[in-house]
Amino acid sequence: MTDATHERIEKTVKDNDVVLFMKGTPLFPQCGFSSRAIAILDRLGVAYDSVDVLQDMEVRQGIKTYSDWPTIPQLYVKGEFIGGSDIMMEMFEAGELETLMDEKQVAKAEAE
Amino acid sequence: MPMQAEDIETMIREAIPDAEVTITDLAGDGDHYAAHVVSESFRGQSRVNQHKAVYAALGGRMGGVLHALQLTTAVPTS
Numbered sequence: 001m002t003d004a005t006h007e008r009i010e011k012t013v014k015d016n017d018v019v020l021f022m023k024g025t026p027l028f029p030q031c032g033f034s035s036r037a038i039a040i041l042d043r044l045g046v047a048y049d050s051v052d053v054l055q056d057m058e059v060r061q062g063i064k065t066y067s068d069w070p071t072i073p074q075l076y077v078k079g080e081f082i083g084g085s086d087i088m089m090e091m092f093e094a095g096e097l098e099t100l101m102d103e104k105q106v107a108k109a110e111a112e
Numbered sequence: 113m114p115m116q117a118e119d120i121e122t123m124i125r126e127a128i129p130d131a132e133v134t135i136t137d138l139a140g141d142g143d144h145y146a147a148h149v150v151s152e153s154f155r156g157q158s159r160v161n162q163h164k165a166v167y168a169a170l171g172g173r174m175g176g177v178l179h180a181l182q183l184t185t186a187v188p189t190s
Contacts, residue, residue, distance in 0.1 A: 032180075069160075070167055070175035086183050087159045 001062040009059060009066050013076045017106050018048035021063050022073040025052055033085040037073040040085075040092045046101050047109045078104045114143040115177055120170070127169030128153055138182070146182040155187045 012019060018041070024030030026038045041048050053060035053072055060072070067074055067081045075082040077100065082088070091097040117135040124133050124147070132150040147166070154162040162185035167174045174181060 064175065068164065070172070071179075072175075081160065083160050083163065087163060090159065090184060 001065045002058070005058045005062040006066065009062055012049075012051060013066075014079050016049040016076075017078055017104075018046055018101075019076050020048060020050045020073055021053055021059070021076075022050050023052070023054050026050055030054060033071070034073045037075065037085040037088055040088050040097065041075075042109075043092070044098055044101060045109050047107045077101065077106065114141075115173065116142065117145060120145065120147060120178070120181070123171065123173075124149060124166060124169045128165065132188075138180075144180040145178075146184070148184045148186070150186045150188055152188055154185055159185065 020034075020037055020041065022029060022034035022037060024034055026042075029035035029038055038050075051059065053063065063072065063074060064070055069081065069084065071084050073085055075084070075088055082097075082100070083091070088097060091100070117137060121133045121135055124131055128149070128151050130151050130153065134148040136146040136148075138144040138146055149162075149166055154165070157165070163183055166183060166185060170178060
């Protein structure tokens with residue numbers, strides 16, 4: 001990974017309270033794991049940003065090195081790597097993800 | 113080539129000898145698996161680190177040949 005890619009990923013992770021690196025977009029996820037991650041975030045009702053790694057090969061590879069995690073999606077909350085969709089699901093079912101969002105004082109999504 | 117369920121189980125057991133490994137073939141196509149791994153060595157570790165230990169056991173195959181492995185980890189309860 002180039003320094004520029006690392007910096008770009010770090011800025012994305014630091015600048016957004018909740019960010020999901022995923023395949024596709026929240027409206028059109030391109031894999032089942034990304035789709036599951038989005039469903040969880042929507043259920044939690046938190047505001048989040050997403051990065052479509054399919055649009056950027058450098059980020060697609062770089063994010064795996066950045067987190068030392070081999071798969072996508074990857075969830076970051078307030079700069080901290082939380083895990084992939086399996087961990088998100090485990091934490092969601094245990095109520096831990098909601099607690100984490102509360103503790104980190106993450107903003108709720110605006111009602112439409 | 114996708115991996116066989118037994119190969120996944122063997123690799124995890126070799127790296128984590130006390131691991132109880134349950135592999136489920138999700139789609140019946142030998143390519144979409146769920147793995148549940150229980151080990152005392154996970155105790156006190158974060159979920160991320162528990163998963164990383166399993167990924168390490170799989171020697172870089174996760175995200176490559178194993179693109180669709182659903183993983184859950186736990187410590188023994190009794």
